[in-house]
Amino acid sequence: METTVQDRPAKQVKLGISGMTCAACANRIEKNLSKLTGVRKAHVNLASEKASITLEPNQVSINQIIDAIKKTGYKVHSEKTVLSIEGISCASCVNRIEEELKKVEGVLDVGVNFANEKATVETLPDQVEIKQLIVAVQQAGYEAKLDQDADTDAQKEVSQEIYRKQKRMFLIGAVLSAGFLPHMIVDLTGLDLPVHLHPYLQLLLATVVQFYVGARFYTGAYKALRRKSANMDVLVALGTSAAYFYSVARVITGNWEDLYFEASAIIITLIVLGKMLETRARGQTSAAIQKLMGLQAKTARVIREGQEEDIPIEEVTEGDVMVVRVGEKIPVDGVVIEGNSTVDESMLTGESMPVSKSTGDTVIGATINKHGSFRFRATKVGKETALAQVIKLVEEAQGSKAPIQRLVDRVSGIFVPIVLVISVLTFVLTYLLIGFTPALISSVAVLVIACPCALGLATPTAVMVGTGKGAENGILIKGAEHLESAHRLTTVVLDKTGTITKGEPEVTDILTLGQHSKEELLNFAAAAEKGSEHPLGEAIIQAAKRQGLKLGEATRFEAIPGHGIQAEVRGRNILIGNKKLMQKHPLSTKPVDDSIEQLEGEGKTAMMVAVDGEVAGVIAVADTVKETSAQAVKELKDMGIEVVMITGDNRRTAEAIAEQVGINRVQAEVLPEDKSAEVENLKQQGKIVAMVGDGINDAPALAAAHIGIAIGTGTDIALEAADMTLMRGDLMGIVHAIRLSKATIRKIRQNLFWAFAYNVILIPVSAFGLLNPILAGAAMAFSSVSVVVNTLFLRGWKPA
Numbered sequence: 001m002e003t004t005v006q007d008r009p010a011k012q013v014k015l016g017i018s019g020m021t022c023a024a025c026a027n028r029i030e031k032n033l034s035k036l037t038g039v040r041k042a043h044v045n046l047a048s049e050k051a052s053i054t055l056e057p058n059q060v061s062i063n064q065i066i067d068a069i070k071k072t073g074y075k076v077h078s079e080k081t082v083l084s085i086e087g088i089s090c091a092s093c094v095n096r097i098e099e100e101l102k103k104v105e106g107v108l109d110v111g112v113n114f115a116n117e118k119a120t121v122e123t124l125p126d127q128v129e130i131k132q133l134i135v136a137v138q139q140a141g142y143e144a145k146l147d148q149d150a151d152t153d154a155q156k157e158v159s160q161e162i163y164r165k166q167k168r169m170f171l172i173g174a175v176l177s178a179g180f181l182p183h184m185i186v187d188l189t190g191l192d193l194p195v196h197l198h199p200y201l202q203l204l205l206a207t208v209v210q211f212y213v214g215a216r217f218y219t220g221a222y223k224a225l226r227r228k229s230a231n232m233d234v235l236v237a238l239g240t241s242a243a244y245f246y247s248v249a250r251v252i253t254g255n256w257e258d259l260y261f262e263a264s265a266i267i268i269t270l271i272v273l274g275k276m277l278e279t280r281a282r283g284q285t286s287a288a289i290q291k292l293m294g295l296q297a298k299t300a301r302v303i304r305e306g307q308e309e310d311i312p313i314e315e316v317t318e319g320d321v322m323v324v325r326v327g328e329k330i331p332v333d334g335v336v337i338e339g340n341s342t343v344d345e346s347m348l349t350g351e352s353m354p355v356s357k358s359t360g361d362t363v364i365g366a367t368i369n370k371h372g373s374f375r376f377r378a379t380k381v382g383k384e385t386a387l388a389q390v391i392k393l394v395e396e397a398q399g400s401k402a403p404i405q406r407l408v409d410r411v412s413g414i415f416v417p418i419v420l421v422i423s424v425l426t427f428v429l430t431y432l433l434i435g436f437t438p439a440l441i442s443s444v445a446v447l448v449i450a451c452p453c454a455l456g457l458a459t460p461t462a463v464m465v466g467t468g469k470g471a472e473n474g475i476l477i478k479g480a481e482h483l484e485s486a487h488r489l490t491t492v493v494l495d496k497t498g499t500i501t502k503g504e505p506e507v508t509d510i511l512t513l514g515q516h517s518k519e520e521l522l523n524f525a526a527a528a529e530k531g532s533e534h535p536l537g538e539a540i541i542q543a544a545k546r547q548g549l550k551l552g553e554a555t556r557f558e559a560i561p562g563h564g565i566q567a568e569v570r571g572r573n574i575l576i577g578n579k580k581l582m583q584k585h586p587l588s589t590k591p592v593d594d595s596i597e598q599l600e601g602e603g604k605t606a607m608m609v610a611v612d613g614e615v616a617g618v619i620a621v622a623d624t625v626k627e628t629s630a631q632a633v634k635e636l637k638d639m640g641i642e643v644v645m646i647t648g649d650n651r652r653t654a655e656a657i658a659e660q661v662g663i664n665r666v667q668a669e670v671l672p673e674d675k676s677a678e679v680e681n682l683k684q685q686g687k688i689v690a691m692v693g694d695g696i697n698d699a700p701a702l703a704a705a706h707i708g709i710a711i712g713t714g715t716d717i718a719l720e721a722a723d724m725t726l727m728r729g730d731l732m733g734i735v736h737a738i739r740l741s742k743a744t745i746r747k748i749r750q751n752l753f754w755a756f757a758y759n760v761i762l763i764p765v766s767a768f769g770l771l772n773p774i775l776a777g778a779a780m781a782f783s784s785v786s787v788v789v790n791t792l793f794l795r796g797w798k799p800a
Contacts, residue, residue, distance in 0.1 A: 010040060013062060015051045016077030016125065017044065017069060018699075032072045036060050049077075062124070063108065075703050078108055080396060082147040083119040083133060085112065089220045090232035090452040093142070095413045100140040104132050111401035111480075114453075115460035118147055120400060141223040163283070166276040173213040173269035176205045180262035199256045203248065206261035210244050214268040230416035232452055236271060238420075239447030240264040243773065246440060258437055260444075260773075267448050267777030274781025278453070281788035289398070289468060292391050295347055295366040300331035303375070316381050324363075325373045332365040332381045339374025343367050348386060348474065348727055393476050393725075397467040398460075402480035404748060405459045412452050419450040419763065426767040438769055445766035449776035453784035454758060458751030461791040466744035469797050474712070474727035475737050482707055482723040484748075486741035488688050489707065492636055492734060493679060495693035496647035496654060499711055500661055500731070501623040503694070505535050507543035508604055509620035511595055521617045523549045525609050528567040528574040531557035536605060537565070539621045564607065575610040582608055582615060592618050603656030630661040632731035637662070639738065642687070646670055646678055646701075675701035692734060709734060736799040747794050751787045758783050 017029065026044040029051065033042035038059025044051045053065060066076045085097065094112045097119060101110040106127035112119045121133055130146055137144035179197050197205070211218070217240070220233030244264040250256065299310050303321045316322070316332055324330050330343065342354035345367045354370045357363060363376055365385040382388065423446040431439035463480040470477045477483050497503050510518040526544035529537035531554055544551060554567040554574075563584065564577015575581060579596075582589050587610055589596075595618055599606040604622040608615055633643050646667045647654050654668035667678055675691075679701045682689045691698070691705035702708030702722050710722030711729045726733030762779060765771050771779075 010054050011057050013053045013055060013065070015053070015066070015069070017049050017051055018075045018077060018703075029069060029072050029074060032068050033065065036064065036068055039065070066108065070703075072704075074700065077125055078122050079125050081121045081123065081128075081130060081133060082395070083121065083137065083144045084147045085117050085119055085137060086143040087220065087223060088112075088114060088117050088142065089216075090114070090412075090416075090456055092229065092231040092412050092416050092452055093224075094456060095409055096140045096229050097137055097142060098409075100136040101133060104128060104136050107133075113398070113401070113460045113464075114456040115464055116398065119144070120396060141226060141229075163276065163279050166272060166279055169213050169216075170269065170272045170276050173209050173265070173272055176209050176213075177262075177265045177269045179205060180265055199251045199259060202259060202261040203251050206244060206247070206265045209265040209268055210240065213272060214240060217268070217271075230420065232416070234416060235419060235447045235450055236268070238423075239444045239773070240267050242440060242444050242447075243267075260440075263444065263773045263777075266774050270774075270777045270781040271448075274783075274785055277782075277785045278457075278788055281785060281792060289391065289394055292347075292387065292394065292471065295329075296387060297329040297331045297366060301325075301328075314382075316378055318378055318381055320378045321375055322378065323373065323375050324369045326369060326371060328369050330363050330365055330367050330369060330376070332378045333385045334363055334365075334376040334378045334380075336361050336363060336374050336376045339372060341372035341374050342370045344370050348390065390471060390476060393478060394467055394471045397477050397479055397483070398464045400463070400479040400481065402459055402463055402484040402748070404484060404745075404752075405480075408455050408459060408752065412455055415450070415452045415455070415759075419446065422763060422767060423447050430769065434769075441773060442767060442769040445769075445771050445773045445776040446763060448773055449762050449766045449771065449780050450759060451755075451780045451783045454755035454787045455752070457784055457787050457791075458755050459748050461788050462744050462747045462751060462794060465791055465794045466740060466747075469794065470737065470740055473736060473740075473799050475733055475740065476712075476725040476727060477737070478723050478725075483741055483744055485688070485707055486690070486724075486738050487745050489641055489690050489738060491642045491644060491682055491687040491689045493644045493646055493682065493689060493691045493701070493705070494663070494731070495675075495691075495698050495701075496645055496649060496657055497623060498694040499692055500629045500645065500657060501625050503623060505539040505605075505621045505623050507539055507619060508622045508624070509599060510617065511592070511620075512617035513591055513615065515614070516611065516616050518617075519547065519549060521609055521611075522547065522619070523551065524569055524572065524574050524611060524616075525576055525607075525619055527551045527569040528554050528557070528565060528576055530554055531567065532559060532565055536607065536621050540619060573612050576607055576619075578607065582610060585610070585613070587613065587615050589615060591615060600652060601656060603653045603660070605653075625657060625660050626729075626731065628730050628732045632735055633662045635732075635735045636738075639735075641738075644682070646675055673700070676704040679704045690734070692731070694729075709737070732799075739799070740797060743794060743797050747791055751790060754790070755783070755787055 029044045030042045033039055033051070033053060038056040039053060040056065041054040042051065051069070055065070069076050088094065094114050097112045098110045101107055101119065101121055106124045107121060108124065109122040110119065119137070134144045180202070182196065217233045217236045220231065221237040224231045224234055241264075243260040247259040247261045247264070250259055297313055300313055300316045301308050301310055301323045302316065303323065308323055313331055321337065322331060322334070336357050336359050338359065340356070340358045343357050343363060344354050345364060347366060348364055357374065364387070366387045380386070383392070423443045426446050427439045427443035430442050463483060466483050467477050467480070470483070494500050510522055512518055512521050516524070522540070522544050526541045526549065529540050530551060552570045554569050557565065557567040559565050560577065560581060563581035564575065567574050575585065579589050589608060592608060592615060596606040596608070599618070599620045604620040606618050606620045609617050609619060636643050642665070643663050644665045644667065645654065645658050645663045648670055649668060651666070651668040654666050658664070658666045670678060675698065679689055679691050683706070689705045690707040690709055691701045692709040692711065693702055694711035702710060707724060708722040709724045709726060712725050712727035724737055726737075762771065762776070766776055
């Protein structure tokens with residue numbers, strides 16, 4: 001009997017979706033999912049932010065469904081788990097671990113970082129257990145454990161212990177190998193030195209080096225071969241074993257000429273030295289994380305039962321009231337309830353100028369109190385603090401994989417087998433053409449010269465330093481792919497309010513017709529607006545407070561929607577509003593019409609003020625442009641990047657703001673739900689687009705862009721949808737992010753060039769017998785060190 005589509009087994013999948021703002025968003029996702037072959041039914045619930053999908057597993061994968069949702073401009077909820085991996089020795093190990101983890105049902109993506117020996121696994125929520133991931137790693141031949149949030153001192157101690165062990169092994173190897181130096185000099189120079197070790201003493205010394213100092217290579221090789229794969233340990237173990245056991249056979253048979261104990265012993269010692277130096281250098285690539293973790297205060301001064309008490313930071317709870325004195329670190333995030341001060345927030349925002357704080361202002365944990373003391377109430381503690389979130393974000397970014405790494409992964413996957421084949425061919429051909437001894441020397445040189453480590457370290461070390469430098473300068477980058485993509489941007493789309501502008505309306509102009517002074521007009525207007533909750537009214541009140549004006553009480557207050565307000569102040573009838581309000585009463589606006597037109601042409605909102613039935617003047621309010629917006633736009637344009645402004649404001653205001661900052665292309669009166677469609681339109685034109693915004697309305701557009709950049713002063717939902725966050729809220733952060741991306745990519749390319757060039761040039765040189773195995777071992781040992789050291793120069797990067 002023929003099986004119909006409906007008879008085939010179906011699978012139910014539920015996915016969480018973020019970024020939806022209205023029913024149109026849900027409908028758009030449903031429509032795009034329904035177009036996929038293999039999707040029988042798709043339902044998206046806006047309220048619960050979940051999608052229920054019925055699919056045929058053999059026709060469509062979960063990853064295809066997630067890609068479709070992302071292309072629509074939204075994000076799928078996922079969880080990230082970080083595992084610490086033991087036993088990684090080279091880039092080949094990375095591929096094997098990733099392959100096994102990707103086989104686990106519910107795993108969306110895997111990134112194994114060779115530089116910090118961690119695996120970041122992205123999974124669907126509540127569908128994968130930690131135990132399943134650990135078992136998968138064990139099946140690949142390695143040990144894994146959940147990477148718990150260790151404190152700085154504990155992490156440092158672990159790194160130092162690894163370094164101390166490697167140093168101990170190197171010193172043992174160096175002492176035991178010292179006796180072989182005359183032999184090495186003879187081999188390299190042809191000189192006939194009188195000092196030679198007895199063959200049995202050579203055997204003893206080389207045996208200790210081979211199987212004690214070099215034990216890690218045999219252990220790693222055994223695990224790799226047991227799982228039918230090969231890595232750097234296999235190459236080192238094979239190469240040194242060939243030289244060692246050949247020499248052992250000659251000693252046993254009494255043929256004491258042409259012994260190569262010095263080759264095996266010195267090669268192992270040099271490679272251990274290289275690994276030791278590499279470990280030390282790699283530790284410095286994560287200096288930014290260690291620096292951030294070290295910023296956390298250790299204790300807090302809490303008020304308990306009316307008394308000040310110093311307690312460990314871990315014991316602070318939400319709602320605790322704390323005291324911070326001059327020069328002290330603020331323990332956790334909170335709100336000031338008493339006192340005034342200035343706070344140095346440069347560790348988080350990159351902003352060098354201290355920020356004023358008074359009652360009602362928020363303070364951030366680990367920032368430094370510069371002047372005065374104050375009390376504040378804790379609002380976020382532990383892992384919820386801003387610093388903890390930044391550390392988590394940077395750690396995830398450092399554990400992610402840049403797209404350029406895919407090429408390296410493909411090469412690394414076949415690197416060791418190809419080297420083994422080249423070594424065997426080298427031995428066979430050299431043996432047939434020249435003889436056994438030259439064949440052995442050349443094949444061993446091929447094995448020990450090949451270095452997949454340099455390839456494996458080239459990209460992740462640069463990503464770790466790049467994302468760390470970004471965090472130090474107030475640029476939070478969620479993943480390596482975004483750090484890499486930023487240098488390719490061709491178009492930057494800027495939201496207006498809160499992005500180009502401050503997002504806080506301010507009084508810019510006060511014009512009077514002569515009957516009243518500016519202060520008097522402002523006083524009347526501010527007193528009348530005290531009963532209003534409109535942002536423009538608040539701007540007038542704040543302007544009066546800044547001038548120290550004492551506001552009278554308003555009576556008979558009335559808000560007239562779409563027109564303005566009416567109130568009585570000190571017995572005077574006050575009207576504040578637009579032309580429609582004045583005409584309604586009716587009052588002549590002719591004396592101020594020209595001024596109003598001019599002010600609106602400058603992007604300002606002009607409000608007429610009438611006192612006792614006569615127009616007395618105009619107060620203009622505007623959302624002022626941030627100080628650095630024009631400079632940022634200029635520098636982006638100098639880079640050859642097109643800058644577009646997109647806003648829901650009227651065209652006249654939008655174009656006035658655009659002219660102030662130097663933007664030529666403006667898309668005005670765009671509805672919030674249509675912003676993402678405008679971004680998609682730019683992408684379809686072949687442009688690499690970054691969207692910059694700070695509000696809830698910007699979230700879909702942020703998700704739709706190639707790179708979504710959130711202003712750090714914006715809403716949580718915008719920050720969640722973004723790929724980068726500018727903590728300072730300064731558009732120069734975009735310029736700095738692009739420059740950082742270029743510097744990081746330049747470093748990655750340098751590393752990859754040297755790593756590939758090293759192997760491409762020296763493997764053939766070794767195969768032709770032109771490189772002594774000891775020199776090959778030294779070159780192999782220091783190739784990965786040179787890559788990491790080259791990356792460390794990126795630590796000197798500065799925004800300008």
